[in-house]
Amino acid sequence: MPTPHIAAAPGDFAPAVLMPGDPRRAQRIAELLMPDARLVTDVRGMLGFTGTVDGKPLSVMGSGMGQPSATIYATELFREYGVERIIRVGTAGGIAPGVRVGDVLVALGAHTDSSMNQLRIPGVNFSAVASYELVAAAVRAAEADEHGSPVHVGTIISRDHFYLSVPDQTARLGAYGVLGVEMEAAALYGAAAEFGRQALAVLTVSDHLLDSSQDMSAQDRETRFQRALALAVAAAHC
Numbered sequence: 001m002p003t004p005h006i007a008a009a010p011g012d013f014a015p016a017v018l019m020p021g022d023p024r025r026a027q028r029i030a031e032l033l034m035p036d037a038r039l040v041t042d043v044r045g046m047l048g049f050t051g052t053v054d055g056k057p058l059s060v061m062g063s064g065m066g067q068p069s070a071t072i073y074a075t076e077l078f079r080e081y082g083v084e085r086i087i088r089v090g091t092a093g094g095i096a097p098g099v100r101v102g103d104v105l106v107a108l109g110a111h112t113d114s115s116m117n118q119l120r121i122p123g124v125n126f127s128a129v130a131s132y133e134l135v136a137a138a139v140r141a142a143e144a145d146e147h148g149s150p151v152h153v154g155t156i157i158s159r160d161h162f163y164l165s166v167p168d169q170t171a172r173l174g175a176y177g178v179l180g181v182e183m184e185a186a187a188l189y190g191a192a193a194e195f196g197r198q199a200l201a202v203l204t205v206s207d208h209l210l211d212s213s214q215d216m217s218a219q220d221r222e223t224r225f226q227r228a229l230a231l232a233v234a235a236a237h238c
């Protein structure tokens with residue numbers, strides 16, 4: 001049953017899907033983790049792969065950038081392909097002062113300036129939260145490798161704008177302990193709640209909004225994700 005945006009056959013997706021924003025990162029992750037990976041969809045160049053890691057099935061598929069794009073893919077994977085859990089493996093801009101470029105963020109919850117979740121339950125400010133089971137698995141994996149880059153667990157913000165900034169907003173978010181900013185997690189958590197499934201975002205800090213001295217290059221953003229990936233795989237297979 002192909003959907004408007006996914007051309008895979010029934011059963012082509014594993015119960016757990018890793019979801020980076022960039023489809024080329026999806027391909028890189030598939031090649032890195034799964035020698036047996038096969039391409040299951042490429043509509044609009046949004047590559048999806050399925051294979052196995054340590055004998056357990058796993059899929060990897062890009063989401064594109066922004067909450068509308070991520071919601072389309074998450075909805076079709078949950079609703080049409082029976083996917084049980086989606087773990088976003090993305091990049092984020094650091095906000096909290098203790099967060100450094102190269103650190104990893106496990107997003108317990110995602111504030112947002114988007115209206116996407118506001119439309120879900122009229123009159124309600126929806127709480128976009130991760131699956132506790134997946135958070136716990138990611139934290140266990142982080143604690144098991146004490147030599148990896150630092151991992152922070154807390155809230156992030158999923159913004160609609162990459163470039164437009166509201167004066168003073170970032171500093172205020174930092175004062176509230178918000179770890180970083182990206183553009184998809186809140187909507188992903190909303191879609192998981194809609195279908196009674198599980199979601200988590202594990203993010204590599206690629207730059208810092210309040211200190212740009214250590215920012216990653218575009219190439220680094222696509223390759224320095226091993227620590228986040230290890231946590232995401234642990235969550236996918238917990």
Ligand SMILES: O=P(O)(O)O[C@H]1O[C@H](CO)[C@@H](O)[C@H]1O
Nearest residue numbers: 020021022065090091182183
């Ligand atoms: O690196 P990805 O996963 O794409 O995530 C971040 O990077 C993109 C913006 O450059 C947005 O998608 C944002 O969420």
Ligand SMILES: O=c1cc[nH]c(=O)[nH]1
Nearest residue numbers: 091092093181182183
């Ligand atoms: O600054 C950043 C970095 C990654 N993703 C974002 O949305 N913002």
